[in-house]
Amino acid sequence: MGSKKKIGISPYELSHMIIEKEPANLLCTVNSKGKYNIMTITWGLLGPIWHKPVFMVAVRPERYTYGFIEEIQEFTVNLSTSDMKDAVDFCGTKSGRDYDKFKECGLTPVPGRTVRAPIIGECVLHYECRVIHRAEADPLTNHRLYFGEILAVYADEDIVKDN
Numbered sequence: 001m002g003s004k005k006k007i008g009i010s011p012y013e014l015s016h017m018i019i020e021k022e023p024a025n026l027l028c029t030v031n032s033k034g035k036y037n038i039m040t041i042t043w044g045l046l047g048p049i050w051h052k053p054v055f056m057v058a059v060r061p062e063r064y065t066y067g068f069i070e071e072i073q074e075f076t077v078n079l080s081t082s083d084m085k086d087a088v089d090f091c092g093t094k095s096g097r098d099y100d101k102f103k104e105c106g107l108t109p110v111p112g113r114t115v116r117a118p119i120i121g122e123c124v125l126h127y128e129c130r131v132i133h134r135a136e137a138d139p140l141t142n143h144r145l146y147f148g149e150i151l152a153v154y155a156d157e158d159i160v161k162d163n
C-alpha cells in the first residue's frame with residue numbers, strides 16, 4: 001500500500017478531502033537528530049494568505065510534536081484512510097516521547113520531496129510545508145498556530161483519478 005505511485009497536484013485540487021478528513025489527518029515532523037514523529041490532528045486550515053498557498057496547523061505546547069516543529073519549522077500533513085483507524089487512534093492518544101509511532105503502527109516513513117519531515121507512505125494525500133509564520137491563539141486556547149507554506153502536494157494515482 002505504501003508503495004503506490006504518487007502524482008503531483010496543485011495545492012487546492014483535493015482540498016475538500018482534507019476538510020472532510022475522514023477519518024483524520026496525520027501531522028508528521030522531524031527533530032534535529034533526525035527522529036520522526038506522527039500526531040493526529042483535527043484543527044487546521046487550508047487556503048491562500050500573503051499570496052501563498054498555506055496549511056495552518058494548531059499544536060499545543062505539551063505535544064512532543066511541538067518541540068520538533070519549533071526546531072525544524074517544517075511538517076507534512078497526510079490524509080489517512082478508513083482502514084488506518086487504529087493508527088489514527090494510536091497517534092492521537094500516545095506520545096512520541098514513549099513510542100516510535102511509525103514502528104508501533106506499521107507505517108512507512110518516506111522522505112519528503114522538499115522538506116526534512118517525512119510523509120506516511122500508507123496515506124493517500126500529502127502536503128509538504130515550511131513554516132512562514134507562527135501565532136498564539138490565546139485567550140481562546142493555548143494551541144500555537146503554524147502557518148506552513150505549501151511547497152508540494154501529491155496523492156495516490158487512484159485518488160486523483162476518482163476525485
Ligand SMILES: Cc1cc2nc3c(=O)[nH]c(=O)nc-3n(C[C@H](O)[C@H](O)[C@H](O)COP(=O)(O)O)c2cc1C
Pocket residue numbers: 024037038039040041042043044058059060062063064065066088089091092093094095096097143
Ligand atoms: C481526532 C484527534 C484530533 C486531534 N487534533 C489535535 C490538534 O489539532 N492539535 C493538537 O495539539 N492535538 C490534537 N490531538 C491530540 C494529539 O494527537 C495527541 O495529544 C498526541 O498523542 C500527541 O502526540 P505527540 O506527544 O507525540 O506529539 C488530536 C487527537 C485526536 C484523537
